[in-house]
Amino acid sequence: MKHDDINALAHLARININDDLLDNITDNINSILSLVDQLQQANTDDVEPMYHPLDATQRLRADEVTETDKREALQANTPATEAGLFLVPQVIE
Amino acid sequence: MHHYTIAELMTSLRNKEFSSVELTQHYLERIKQLDSQFNSYITVSSEQALLSAQQADQALTKGSASDLCGIPIAHKDLFCTQGTLTSCGSKMLSNFVPSYNATIVENLANAGAVSLGKTNMDEFAMGSSNESSFYGTSKNPWNTDCVPGGSSGGSAAVVAAQLAVATTGSDTGGSIRQPASFCGLTGLKPTYGRVSRWGMVAYASSLDQAGPIARTAEDAAIMLNAMASYDDKDSTSVDIDKPDYKASLNDSIKGLRIGVPEEYFQDGLDNDVATLINAALAEYEKMGATLHPISLPHTHLAIPAYYVIAPAEASANLSRFDGVRYGYRCDDPKDLMDLYKRSREEGFGDEVKRRILVGAYALSAGYYDAYYRKAQQVRRLIKQDFVDAFTQVDVIAGPVAPNPAFGIGEKSNDPVAMYLEDIYTLPTNLAGLCGISLPCGLSSDNKPVGLQLTGNYFAEAKLLNVAHQFQQHTDHHKKTAPISNASNKLNSNK
């Protein structure tokens, strides 16, 4: 990976990587990718991917209201609110 | 008082040798005196602890007390605790006070346990040394130049320094078992789905499990009795009968078949560790168990598979930390993009950033099949290795880590070197099995070494039994860290 590639990923992940860190992180990530490239050695023909360790299925919940208004408690940690809304710099479509 | 195990304390409390309040005060005093040496606590909750202790004393008087009633524990700062800072070892949540409890926190509180506070950890549970914590590294009480392991490093250091009787930790790739091993403790990772993940801040959802770190297998069993439950708020929680994990501790292990994987004893394993593990296996033979060489042929693929799957899941799990609804927000964001990018730049440490980027890459267009999908295929092969092995053996034994605790700073500049620490523990998480680490001796430079036992799905009772029997026949688990020395004043109180 080159700096440009890292920057593209950083943009996807919405994280600034400043110049000081960019070199170091590019090297680190390249090492990690060398490590994980070992996966390609494995023969996985006809093997189903396993996304969950147990062979279980989803329980479906009854459609009943169980939550009440807890806005005050849940917004106690919010950096910026007004009139019950979460505030962010204006989103321009 | 701080030398007692949970089992011993249960007797003492009921015999009124001392009260839970006295016990709690004793621990709080020790924390005050000693924790600056270890940096194992992020938050100490003295007032709440004493309040809980008072309630516990009342229940003990009434005779309606469960096992953990009045027992001082601490929670890894990964578990949401209502009204108390839950930082996950990160600047991103350094101001986050949840209005809800994790299910395991509720369970332990309902069992009467007294929470002394929240323990230090690798940031967002990503790490094997506790060095990535925003709150500074935690130190191994056995040797303060060394790491306590990670990511539940603080939880392990707390128990090893006797600053709580037992703690909760989380294990995604070995984060309970490895610190337990480095700190001479017994740490259990339950089967995936055995313990609820509600309120445990997610790192890698299909791998994370909460579990106890304690001084003995018996104590771990007592903790698991309270921690484990079916939780309908967690879709991955399994509704399966929960045995009394204490009940079978004393079952005989004669005829127990122990599988010894050849792949766990190859290059890279420290000599001291190899010697101690072999000695432990010999001990088991003396107890009537039989050793069986087995092969887990896909072991070498566990590290690459894990370091694709875990970062991938983490990259999505950590997207919610964006400075909008809670958590760290950068100053004076000039627009939305700046809000996101700078809050996350300033809020996250380097290891977290690395893993998010690797994860995003593994899922990105053009790479998904070669990385993420491939890793999940390999995961099935790793699971199959275990399924096959368990048709021949009852438990699988081996080392926990390739070496005892390493020095602070020794591996922190080399992520890959750090990742290789996890080679023996990762397969358990990938397969979703249960695993336990128990002390099996000290290295030549006086550092603890752990023996790992891996059990079949939902076979925690058997695992704890096998561990307990070892602890009936050996005394490695009784050794304690040589804590210096402000503590000697307190020792006169037992």
Place this chain on the structure above:
Amino acid sequence: MEWETVIGLEVHVQLATKTKIFSGASTQFGAAPNTQACAIDLAMPGTLPVANEQAFRYAVMFGLAIDADIGQRSVFERKNYFYPDLPKGYQTTQLDAPIVGAGEIDITLADGSTKAIRIHHAHLEEDAGKSLHEGDFEQGMSGIDLNRAGTPLIEIVSEPDISNSDEAVAFAKKLHSLVIALGICDGEMSQGSMRFDVNISVRHKGEEELGTRTETKNLNSFKFMEEAIALEVERQIDVLEDGGSIRQETRLYNADTKTARAMRSKEEANDYRYFPCPDLLPVVLDDAYIDSVRQQMPELPIARCERFVDEYALSAYDAAILSDNTHIANYFEATVKQCNDAKLSANWIMGELSARLNTEEKTIQQSPVNPDKLAGVITRIKDNSISNKIAKQVFDALWLGEGDSADAVIEAKGLKQVSDSGALESMVDEVIANSGAQIENYKKADPEKRPKMLGYFVGQIMKASKGQANPKMINEILIKKLNELI
């Protein structure tokens, strides 16, 4: 050079469940900001999703209604992107294993012909919250309300089988009435219960390859969709005729200015990095479950129409009108159940009631005259207590809330029709006695012209009786008595 248009629709339908798809918070419309957004909806640390059974039930119902394969093992995936109305930084949706597979919806065009529009698939997903750009808050900021976040949606994706805006509107309307008829969506377009994304491309007539398409998002009315399609087709043709090429982009239509533009945030292609959500397990629905949903399905408009013809002997025309809208159909049946007269019920609903509703821009659910009240009016017509004319007065009074029932109004206003033959005979006698000149004219008139002359006498009798004389009986008595005089 003739151009043809190729259109595919993606329709987001909000399911009428009581709670969110992954949490137990209420989905009720109109609550104060963030009072229906629980910890799960806010993506608080450590929270986890649990899937809502009713959302699946509704989705399966939709699939069965369009004859589609049901995905008996469906999987949720994470679609990753950052936006303030998307708290987790990903939307939980379905991709490779959706709940509903390929199906079909038939539409009827203006000329009466039908066309089959293929459905590619329909999947379940969670709705995002809302961003407010203006309000009681600081300038330069947007306010985020997450009440809507987590509301269950089915996204219905059509194949590009639609050829023009008429077909698009016909398809959209058909879908709209279907989901209302199934009871899975309230269809309140103004509340955002149904939103359309339109994928449009053009190509030369007869060409096989598809042109580059654009997507116009978030249209919430049939009219806006029609306008947006027309605008975009024109734009694309202009660009291509000028020698340019179409950029694949997402566009927003502004209904106020009647213009559209490319969306800023979507200008860069987004890599959504889909992967199966590890917090949710695959949802497996067995045959027994699918059958139970099938049993529960309400009658669909077509079936209802046929039944109206059979059961109520309505004409095909009347049946079609009455069965098209679920609420009207329900109203009709409730009325008939009470008064037992399908023909009168149909006439009153399609006539008087419809007219009033239209004038006042009310839906039938908002009608002040409910089926009980209307049935009351019809019952009194049938038993001759009132005439049709008086019935209209009664109806008006009920509409204005001047009484609780037809009987109450009739009583209060003394409108009861006089059908007592004795009383009626007296009335006729009296008018005859006072109408000497007209009687002479009648006697002298040509027998063929006489029926027309009755009007005068009837009019007098009605006047004298304030319209309450039973007209049919009056006619009979009048003719009999007049004939006696001849």
